[in-house]
Amino acid sequence: MPTIKVGDLDIYYEIHGEENRVPLVLIMGLTGDIMGWMFQIPEFSKKYRVIAFDNRDAGRTTKTDVSYTIETCAQDTYNLLVSLGIEKAHILGASMGGMIAQTFAIMHPEMVRSLILACTIPRASKGLSPLTLWKELVKVEPRELFLKDMLVRTFTPETLENMEFVNASLKWYLEYPYPQPPEAFIRQCNAIEKFDVTTRLKEIVAPTLVIVGERDTLTPVWYSEEIVSRIPNSQLKIIPGCAHALFLEKPREFNRAVLDFLEKH
Template identity: 25%
Template sequence: MDRLLANGTVNAAQSGEGPPLFLFHSLLSDRASFDAIVPGLAGSFRIIVPELPGFGRSRAVDGGLAKIADRMAEAVRDAAGGAPAIVLGNGYGGFVALQMAIRHPDIASKLVLADSGAAFSEPGREAFRNMAKVSRDKGLEAITDVAMRRLFAPEFQAQHPELMQDRRAAFLRTDPEVFRAACDALASLDLRSELVAVKVPVLVLVGEHDEATPPPMSHELAAGLPRAELRILEGCAHVPQLQSPRQFLEAIEEFLR
């Protein structure tokens, strides 16, 4: 069931019963990337899976990642009735969740940050600048192969052709302007000095083969957070909940209790 949050600006799917658990999707994917784990969580939680601002039917917002985080804080408060909630973010969704927790310290009771970080290396920043430039010059189609490689290892792509067809189609539905704005934001982002503001427990997850947000970023993130634990997901890349849903659920199960 879909519902509109934050004065009708954020569209979200909702299922299950229990305390609220929000799932924020990555930049190169969409909210369907959580479809494989929602059934395993909906027995214990009320799962809210929003489309981030500018994706799907959620209204875009100007002002960079900070304003996006503010919009999502409004949506979380709306759906959770003002009480602190558990927020899980993957990739770009993890950066949004982290920025949100920094700017709104009362918003979350726990965070799960999967394949995310506090800042990119210079090669990582350059990759975002390049994707923005190529997409501007030639369209999203020109970077689809690059985007898929950032999400999944070549071997996984070869073994799951139908899934990859679906993921390519999802990426090509992304608003090009929203995509480029996100690339620009991530290319300049550095939240490392603000991590001490996050006082809630944080589970940091990363796929061992993640090329988009490599494991060193998660090591740095966990080291900078006051109450963080780090887990490496074997055999996974940037979207572990889609690539290995059972392993992902097992990794978060105890933390969510």
């Protein structure tokens, strides 16, 4: 699959599904890339033209050497879609990708057919947060310390009791051919820490689904409830038995909720 020159970036992207279908754009979260959608792309592309890409500083997209904001990432998304000739699409963002999606919907409402915000927040928490710890752990060897802490905060204890899953996840991350450098991870964290669209959510006009894992401790349910209270045409879906990575932990339930929503819009 190709990369495309967009401003100062070479953005890696993939398109799945027939060209004449309605576009669905997937925006991944902190440290993630297209591989994070492994359970979604095959299902969503049966009905939609799925566009997925790696954010700046992740995967196969350019690693920058300057600081940026979530607004910068939203503009990257806009520039990519314009370059691909996409005028309007369903937009789905998870975690940091949900922050990018909120910002995109505020900046470019005419391009949003519907909006899906998964496991996300309207603003960064003040004071200490997991990001503070992660920005230090990511620089420490062995890398497993950082990865294990992320797993603990991303999945439920029941999932992590499966040591085969834990070991396979660690092995996959450690051997991944497109690792994220620590400095790139820190730049993404810094962008999150500056994020706040709380007072602008009322400007989002697209029909919106806000979806979250019942046991999410990184972006707890109450954040999603607040988002729904501030976006006029929005609804909340809580997926039982999963934490932050609901699209990986409960992919069948996540996909069904998303597809049911998309079919109405």
